[in-house]
Amino acid sequence: MSIELDSATITGRLGSAASPERAVLRFHKPSLPLRIFFRVRQFVRGVVAHVEPAEMLTVADLLPKPALVRFCQMPLDAQRHSLNVLYALQKDGHNHPDLAAAALLHDVGKVASEAAGVHLNPWLRTPLVLAAALAPERIQRWAMDDPQAGWRYVIHVHLAHPHIGAAWAAEDGCSPLTCWLIEHHQDEQPNPPDARSARLLSLLQWADSRN
Template identity: 30%
Template sequence: MNKRVKQVVAALTARINEGDKVFIDKYLNKAQAALFWQMNLPDQRHALNVAYTALELAAGQAAVNQELLIQCGLLHDVGKVKGDVSTADKIITVILDRFVPQWAKSWGQMGRGSKIDNLRHAVYIYYNHAERGAAMLTAAGMPSELTMIVARHHEAPAVGEPPELTLLKKADSLN
């Protein structure tokens, strides 16, 4: 099955169980958890899956700060706020990114209103959620290492990047 089709199915069937809630409470402080719970359910489920996968990828790697890695996994998409983008607009945005990415990136703009404005907003969020999330984390007083990793999680791999960023990118791409 195509990765994008799997993502749509996962979004439509997303659930969070008691074990997930315990995991979130273990790794996120109150301010971080508030940002996590501001995401919509499919993004929360995705973030949990990314955090679980990142933890598996980090097994046996002593140089990795596992607590930071898990926090990054859980918070990497906080720039996608519940109610900001409809599921239909999110699907259209992914299609636009697939077929006309340069045009879509330049067409997107912040601000909701009409159906077209909402779609443009969805496109903007798609391309800018990492920076938006990092700004939200900074405003909430989160550590700079966490905000930097969230801000850079969609950038191309770079020599010398922190292992937590490398693992987050890999885990995100697998989910």
């Protein structure tokens, strides 16, 4: 992860106790081979995924009740991935409640594929991720926002899940910041409203890319 600090921080004018919200972090996506490695590893983890009951209690403490219900609708491997993203952030000392909620719900929009009768399991999701990385323009052409379109709708859900998930999170009572983080968690050039949002988004993208 690459970190860029504003000029005041660099010159030390903010002092050693400067708020991290004054720092702007810019996440740089890993190289394609590294991204493929992470996705293959995620696939293997997804196939053998399990979630402990105690972990669900952790989720219940971090999400509004409607969002908890939504989390439980996610397939097991997606729950495992989201928890791993959360744990990566917590291990690094990042415990902002809106960031934690976004970590748990950033992929919840993928549940929308159920409208086409398709379950986005690891066997389907991993090829979609790799295809989007290798041939993004072709994937965009195949996508169709119509549940009757079958696999083409599934591609649409895969591409649009940040926006779908953000809309659901708003319906479920999550904070505006959590919704913003979910909506932009795959953006390479986001336009954050402030330095804090930029910092939290960069952290979410970093943890997501490595899990």
